[in-house]
Amino acid sequence: xxxxIMGTGWKLPVFQADNEFLSKLVDTSDEWITERxxxxxxxLARDETTASLxxxxxxxxxxxxxxxxxxxxxxxxxxxxxxxxxxxxxCRVQAGLGASKAVAFDINAAxxxxxxxxxxxxxxxxxxxxxxxxxxGAETLSRLVDWKDRSxxxxxxxxxxxxxxxxxxxxxxxxxxxxxxxxxWSTLSCMGRPNQNPLNPEKTAPGYLTMDGREIFSFAVKTxxxxxxxxxxxxxxxxxxxxxxxxHQANQRIIQSVARRLAQPEEKFPMNLxxxxxxxxxxxxxxxxxxxxxxxxxxxDKLILSGFGAGLTWGACLxxx
Ligand code: COA
Numbered sequence: 001x002x003x004x005i006m007g008t009g010w011k012l013p014v015f016q017a018d019n020e021f022l023s024k025l026v027d028t029s030d031e032w033i034t035e036r037x038x039x040x041x042x043x044l045a046r047d048e049t050t051a052s053l054x055x056x057x058x059x060x061x062x063x064x065x066x067x068x069x070x071x072x073x074x075x076x077x078x079x080x081x082x083x084x085x086x087x088x089x090x091c092r093v094q095a096g097l098g099a100s101k102a103v104a105f106d107i108n109a110a111x112x113x114x115x116x117x118x119x120x121x122x123x124x125x126x127x128x129x130x131x132x133x134x135x136x137g138a139e140t141l142s143r144l145v146d147w148k149d150r151s152x153x154x155x156x157x158x159x160x161x162x163x164x165x166x167x168x169x170x171x172x173x174x175x176x177x178x179x180x181x182x183x184x185w186s187t188l189s190c191m192g193r194p195n196q197n198p199l200n201p202e203k204t205a206p207g208y209l210t211m212d213g214r215e216i217f218s219f220a221v222k223t224x225x226x227x228x229x230x231x232x233x234x235x236x237x238x239x240x241x242x243x244x245x246x247x248h249q250a251n252q253r254i255i256q257s258v259a260r261r262l263a264q265p266e267e268k269f270p271m272n273l274x275x276x277x278x279x280x281x282x283x284x285x286x287x288x289x290x291x292x293x294x295x296x297x298x299x300x301d302k303l304i305l306s307g308f309g310a311g312l313t314w315g316a317c318l319x320x321x
Contacts, residue, residue, distance in 0.1 A: 003118075003125040003133070004172030005319065006067070007164040008289035009060025011053045012043040012276065019154070026150035033154050038252025042157030042277030045140045049083045053160035054138035055096040057285070062097065062134060065164035072164075073130035074121055075102040078113025078137045078281035080190070080310070081144055082106055089138060099134070110188070111248050111309025113137055113281030114161070115178060118305075118317055121165050122173045136162040137281035144190050146208035155250070156209075157277030161285025171300070171320040175234035177227050178315040187212050187219070188310040220254045220308045224316075225261040228306050231316040239264055241302050242318075244291065248307035249273035249283040270296075280309065297321045 018041040019030035033039055045053070054077055062069060075097075077090040084092070090104035109116040114137035121133040138160035145153045165172070191207030224247065232239060245268055247255050252273060259266045272287050279286060284305050291297055299321055306316035 001126055001128060001167040002170060002172035003122040003165045004168035005163050005321070006166050007061045007063070007065025008162065008285065008292045009057045009064065010159065010161040010286040010289040011056030011060070012159040013045040013048045013053065015044050015046050016041050017044050022154055025147055026153060028150045028154055036253070037155060038271070038273055039155065039277045040274045043159055044142045045158040048140070048158070050079055050081050050138050050140045051083050051089050051092040053140070053158065054079070054089055054093050054136045054162070057138065057160035057162035057289070058093050058097060058134055058136050061162035061164050061289070065166070067132055067164060067166065069097040069099040070101060071132050072099040072102040072134050074124055074133035075099055075104040076117040076120060076133065076135050077106045078109060078117045078135070079106055079139055080108050080110050080113070080280060081140045093136065102134070109281070109309070109313045110311055111250065111278070111280045111283065112307045112311070112313035112315050114284045115305060115307050115315040115317060116313070118165070118173065119176055119178045119315070122176065125165060125167050131167045133165045134162065135165060135285070136160060137283070137285045139280040139282050141209070141278070141280055144209045149208065151213060152209055152211055155278050157279050159276060159279040159282045159286055161282045161287070161289050163285055163288065174237065174318045174320055175231050176315065176317040177231045177234070179227070179313070181312045184312045187215050187312060217251065217254060219312060220250065221257040221261065223314050224258045224306050224308060227314055227316045228262060228304055231304065231318050235318050237302060237318060242268065242304050243301045245269050245304045245306065246284060246287050246291070248309065249276060249287060250278045283307070
């Protein structure tokens with residue numbers, strides 16, 4: 001059995017912070033941010049939470065899939081910004097939807113999280129263990145960044161995207177490549193709260209997200225094209241047959257560089273990062289849902305989804321829509 005996407009959804013916080021807004025917080029400018037990243041604005045959570053955004057995106061995807069909450073066997077939320085360490089965001093979404101039969105859990109693979117969720121769900125569906133899965137990428141990165149650090153706070157935004165995968169005779173996920181390199185974990189990381197264990201107390205302040213931007217940039221532009229080529233090769237599909245390459249929305253220059261390395265026209269690389277920034281695990285499902293809603297995807301279209309992020313983690317999947 002193949003795993004096919006039957007419905008998509010997304011949810012963004014109401015408040016939009018443009019580059020002008022950020023230039024009042026840190027020493028930066030609209031010109032610098034736009035030139036180096038392509039980002040002009042991002043949505044930031046004020047009243048919204050990771051769970052409420054996830055639930056909003058999940059409800060839309062479920063409604064559009066034609067399935068009921070009670071049909072769901074599996075519910076995975078990919079996030080690095082769960083509102084609660086426990087329970088998982090997935091369990092809270094399960095409660096909000098009333099998906100009482102679903103096995104619900106979170107996964108942490110940073111910006112590659114949605115692709116990891118697809119990888120897991122596809123294996124369950126292909127093996128016949130589960131039939132219907134709801135996958136959500138949901139983040140409030142605004143809670144992790146240091147709002148005094150101009151090199152990171154300008155990059156990220158909040159939001160959630162979701163997709164329902166169901167067992168199908170044809171189409172769906174055709175091939176995948178997923179990888180991790182823990183040896184490079186410190187390139188992009190966020191330490192947790194100080195340890196209060198009386199045997200080993202740490203007096204450090206709670207951690208914020210820290211990043212070696214140049215190293216991540218170079219990792220992304222080298223790794224993503226190789227990963228995409230490998231994924232296409234597994235399915236015997238050529239680059240020319242792919243309608244859209246949906247890449248993790250981190251930086252416009254990364255996407256343009258990948259397009260050049262794959263020798264494919266930039267028009268095949270849709271972007272929403274100018275309005276959303278980098279929403280980590282939510283980035284790919286938001287972009288997919290927006291394309292779906294614009295009517296840009298027809299049954300039979302071939303799409304590549306590819307992402308990279310902290311861990312380091314990366315991956316790609318080839319979908320027949
Ligand atoms: N506004 C103005 N100046 C800034 C700035 C900001 N927001 N952030 C950094 N600068 C300054 C630096 O201090 C540096 O100044 P200096 O030359 O006086 O030291 C200068 O701009 C260049 O900094 P640098 O870090 O070399 O810029 P860059 O061209 O590499 O762009 C990133 C920085 C972060 C935009 C880029 O490296 C990037 O996008 N990397 C990938 C990050 C990413 O995608 N992370 C998420 C992965 S999932």
